[in-house]
Amino acid sequence: MSVRVRFAPSPTGFLHIGGLRTALYNYLFARHNDGKFVLRIEDTDQSRYVEGAEQDIIDSLEWAGMKIDEGPGKGGDHGPYRQSERKDIYHKYAEQLVEQEQAYYAFDTVEEIDEMRERLKKSGNPSPKYDSITRQSMKNSLTLPQDEVEKRLENGDEYVIRLKVPRKESIRFEDEIRGHVSFETEGLDDQVLLKSDGMPTYHLANVVDDHTMEITHVIRGEEWLSSTPKHILLYNAFGWDAPIMAHLPLIMSPSGGKLSKRNAESEGIPVNTKDYISGNYEPDALVNFLAYLGWSPGDDSEIHTMEELCDLFTLDRVSKGGAVFNYKKLMWYNENYIREHSVEELKPRVEALFLGKGFEIPDDDFLTTVIELLHERVSKVDEFTSMGAFFFEAPTAYDEKALKKWKDDSPMLVQSYKARIEQLSEDEFEAVTLKDKLKETIEEHDVGFGKLMMPLRIAVSGQGFGPDLFPALELIGKEEIIKRIDTALNKL
RNA sequence: GCCGCGUUCGUCUAGGGGUCCAGGACGCCGCCCUUUCACGGCGGUAGCACGGGUUCAAAUCCCGUACGCGGUACCA
Numbered sequence: 001m002s003v004r005v006r007f008a009p010s011p012t013g014f015l016h017i018g019g020l021r022t023a024l025y026n027y028l029f030a031r032h033n034d035g036k037f038v039l040r041i042e043d044t045d046q047s048r049y050v051e052g053a054e055q056d057i058i059d060s061l062e063w064a065g066m067k068i069d070e071g072p073g074k075g076g077d078h079g080p081y082r083q084s085e086r087k088d089i090y091h092k093y094a095e096q097l098v099e100q101e102q103a104y105y106a107f108d109t110v111e112e113i114d115e116m117r118e119r120l121k122k123s124g125n126p127s128p129k130y131d132s133i134t135r136q137s138m139k140n141s142l143t144l145p146q147d148e149v150e151k152r153l154e155n156g157d158e159y160v161i162r163l164k165v166p167r168k169e170s171i172r173f174e175d176e177i178r179g180h181v182s183f184e185t186e187g188l189d190d191q192v193l194l195k196s197d198g199m200p201t202y203h204l205a206n207v208v209d210d211h212t213m214e215i216t217h218v219i220r221g222e223e224w225l226s227s228t229p230k231h232i233l234l235y236n237a238f239g240w241d242a243p244i245m246a247h248l249p250l251i252m253s254p255s256g257g258k259l260s261k262r263n264a265e266s267e268g269i270p271v272n273t274k275d276y277i278s279g280n281y282e283p284d285a286l287v288n289f290l291a292y293l294g295w296s297p298g299d300d301s302e303i304h305t306m307e308e309l310c311d312l313f314t315l316d317r318v319s320k321g322g323a324v325f326n327y328k329k330l331m332w333y334n335e336n337y338i339r340e341h342s343v344e345e346l347k348p349r350v351e352a353l354f355l356g357k358g359f360e361i362p363d364d365d366f367l368t369t370v371i372e373l374l375h376e377r378v379s380k381v382d383e384f385t386s387m388g389a390f391f392f393e394a395p396t397a398y399d400e401k402a403l404k405k406w407k408d409d410s411p412m413l414v415q416s417y418k419a420r421i422e423q424l425s426e427d428e429f430e431a432v433t434l435k436d437k438l439k440e441t442i443e444e445h446d447v448g449f450g451k452l453m454m455p456l457r458i459a460v461s462g463q464g465f466g467p468d469l470f471p472a473l474e475l476i477g478k479e480e481i482i483k484r485i486d487t488a489l490n491k492l
Numbered sequence: 493g494c495c496g497c498g499u500u501c502g503u504c505u506a507g508g509g510g511u512c513c514a515g516g517a518c519g520c521c522g523c524c525c526u527u528u529c530a531c532g533g534c535g536g537u538a539g540c541a542c543g544g545g546u547u548c549a550a551a552u553c554c555c556g557u558a559c560g561c562g563g564u565a566c567c568a
Contacts, residue, residue, distance in 0.1 A: 010568050045567055110566070126493045127564070160566055178497070187495055187564080195566040202568050226496055226563040247497085250561070254503080258561075289504095292517090296505055300516045319505075322561060326503050329518040339531080376531045439527085449527035457528070465529045 003035025005217050006210070007061075010042040011053030014272035015060040017325075018221065018251045018259055021290040025248060026219045027066040028291070028313035035216070039071030040209060041082045044199045054082075060273035064283050065306050078213040083205045090200035093208050093238070094161045094193050098141070102237040103193060105159045106130075106140035107152055113138075129189045132167040161194040163233065171229035176217075176246035176315045183229040191230050203227065207234040210243055219246045219315070222322075223258070246315050249294045252322045259325055269327050280353070280382040282341075285333040293323045303336060335379040343371045350384045357385050359392040366391075369475055373467035387466055391476060394484050395462025398492065402454070402464030406492055409447070410455035417441045417452060418485045421478070429478040431470035438470075459488035 007023040009015065030037040039061070041054055054072065061068060070076025080086055097103035108116075113130060116138065120128035128134065135142060140162070141149045152159065165188045172182040193204040200208070210218060225247045235242040253263040264271045270279060276286055287306055296319075297304075297312040304312065338346070350371055354361060361367050370391050374384055398406075420437045421429070442452055457469055460481060466472070473481050 008568095012568075042568065048567065106566095113566090127495090129564090158566095162566095175497095181496075183496070189565080192566050197566080199566090201566070206568090221562095222497070223562055223568090227568095229496095249498080252561075256560075292504065294504085296516095298506065300506080302517055321498050323505090324503055326518065329504065332518055335531095374530095377529070442527085453528040463529090467529075469528065 001216060003030060003033040003216050004038060004214050005030050005035060005219055006038040006040050006213065006215050008040040008042050008206070008209075008220075009057055010045065010048070011050055011057065012045065012048040013050050013053055014274050015053075015057045016259075017271055017273060017276070017290070019057075020060060020064060020273050020286075021251060021293060022219070022221055022248060023061060023066060024064070024287060024290055025295070025313070025318070028310050029217065029219060029315065030069075031310035032313045036069040037066065038076070038078070038213060038215070039068045039074070039081060040213070041072055041084075042202065042205065043082060043084045044195075044202065044205055046084075046197065046199065056274060060277070063277050064273070064287055083200070083209065086205070086209070087198060087200075089212065090194065090204055090208055091198075094200070094204060097163070097193065097237055098161060100237070101164070103161050103163050104135075104141045105149060105153070106135075106138065106162050106190075106192075107144070107157060107159050108139050109158075127187075129187070130162070131165060131186075131188065131190055135162075135190055158196040160192045160196050162190040163193055163230075163237070165190050165230075165233060171232050173228065173232055173242070173245060175225070175228075176244055177249075177318050178225075178247060178320060181225070181228070183226070185229065185233070188230065191233075193234075203230050203234065207231050207238075207240075211235070211238070211240050215243050217244045217246060217315075219248065222247045222250050246318070249319055250322045251293055252324045254324055254326075258322075264325070267327070269325055280349075280380055281330075282334050282337040282381070285337040286330070288337075289330045289333045293325065294319050303333075331379050338378055338381060339376065343368060343375065346371055346375075346381065346384075349381055353382055353385045354388075354392070357389070359385075359389070366475065369471070373471055373475075377465075377467060387463075390461040390463070390466070391472070394480070394487065395460075398458055398462045398488075399464055402458050402462075403492075405450075405454035405464060406458055407451070407455075409445075409451065411489055411492070413441065413445060413447065413452045414455050414459060414485060414489060416445065417456065418482065418489075422482060424478065426478060429474060431468075431474045434470045434473050455488075456485075459485050459492075 005026045007026050009019050027037050029035070039058070043049055058073065068074050070078060070081065072081045094103065098105065116134060117128040120134070130138065137143070166185050169185040170182055171185060172180065175181050191203055192201050194200055228245060232242055251259045253259045253269070254267050255263050257263050259269070259271065261271050270276055284305060287309070288304055291304070291309050292302070295313070295317055298317055347367060351361060351367060370388050371384065374388050378384055378387060417438060420441060421434060424433065438452060442449060453469065454464065457466065458464065460473065460476070
């Protein structure tokens with residue numbers, strides 16, 4: 001049987017980075033096994049539906065380099081791939097369960113259920129359930145006379161369909177990642193399968209879809225582990241074989257807890273994939289990083305392309321414990337990938353970034369040189385424009401920290417250097433010569449290299465760090481450099 | 493509360509009874525390279541949650557405790 005996996009997010013907002021990793025593991029597993037990667041949109045909660053979320057999911061997957069085999073907009077033999085378009089299917093299956101007496105209609109209002117729970121709580125039951133005991137005193141097709149049930153149905157009274165969860169039964173299953181897992185049905189509510197708005201709940205829709213879409217492996221976050229017995233119960237009720245389950249460890253925030261908008265952004269970690277896109281992160285770096293958050297190939301390797309990851313990925317190497325998101329490691333990956341990308345690869349993106357900042361690029365050689373000069377020093381592609389702005393315009397301000405290196409003798413030294421390079425013709429204004437002139441200057445005044453270097457760098461770029469200075473001076477050109485030195489001498 | 497899952501350096505992890513006084517990576521620190529900033533190279537720092545078993549031998553197996561996380565909805 002060929003492998004089919006699915007990524008099944010709900011369109012309730014932008015795609016979360018944890019969701020992206022779940023998608024990634026599904027994708028890697030599919031590719032590794034020559035299987036299919038299906039996207040299914042779980043839009044059964046109309047109140048939480050967010051316009052544009054589905055597109056965001058699709059865009060995010062594409063950006064990260066995951067190709068969908070079947071899904072909305074893409075098509076396939078198992079559609080539709082949006083749950084809101086499969087209502088009839090769920091109805092049919094829910095009714096089937098009622099007929100089989102494995103489920104029943106319930107007419108209780110939310111208020112009535114709350115009341116029941118409150119009452120039981122007061123009488124000492126800490127976690128009251130709508131279960132095999134309490135359902136006997138509620139308004140449902142198990143307690144109401146047959147004709148009243150029919151009348152209510154005909155009248156169009158609101159109802160839900162609930163699963164008849166057995167009273168005391170052990171549900172055991174094998175999880176690919178965790179091994180043996182078992183739950184008792186005691187402690188489970190009679191799950192609502194069909195909501196009063198006609199939509200299925202996650203549990204029903206998920207099971208029906210996974211079965212009808214012929215999903216072989218369910219790879220999802222650990223937050224679903226305790227729902228799995230409900231799903232097993234459903235598979236059993238339908239007489240279907242359950243797919244193989246694999247529950248992934250959660251991605252945690254450095255401050256503790258499941259990575260969420262709240263606890264992540266306060267740590268400087270973007271949570272939505274779109275933030276990584278607009279933040280100019282390298283998709284292959286993020287993918288590499290995410291793959292290693294909860295999985296490792298077992299050797300000492302760290303850097304792998306998507307293709308290599310597809311090759312290496314197996315579920316038995318996924319770890320069980322939650323993994324804390326390490327932003328610095330992500331940045332390390334990002335730097336690595338930038339360095340691995342050639343100047344030619346980088347060029348269009350960097351050009352767009354510079355243009356976006358309103359800088360005019362004189363010619364292609366100029367851009368090439370700028371990128372070459374900054375290539376090894378940049379950890380995110382947008383730093384080309386922050387670190388490299390001075391190639392295009394004179395510094396508008398001088399970095400305060402850098403200014404500490406602007407000492408009493410700095411003006412004199414800079415002045416002295418300026419006098420020397422002013423003598424140079426345009427042709428002579430090149431890196432080697434400029435460096436020689438600096439040597440001459442420091443020798444004359446008997447000071448160390450840094451004594452002149454730093455002030456010069458500050459005068460020209462406004463910063464205390466940056467690319468190799470002499471080629472930068474050459475690129476910017478004599479006239480402009482002299483001008484910047486004069487300005488600095490004036491201001492500082 | 494109840495149920496479930498987890499726990500190896502600060503973080504991601506390797507390791508699944510002897511080869512482990514625990515290996516790699518990020519971070520941090522130091523040195524070298526570079527008369528600048530980086531890159532790079534080299535080295536250092538730091539860990540088997542705790543307590544009981546089982547065994548000649550336990551990071552590895554079992555039990556318990558602690559801690560963390562998740563779930564407990566007509567949300568997914």
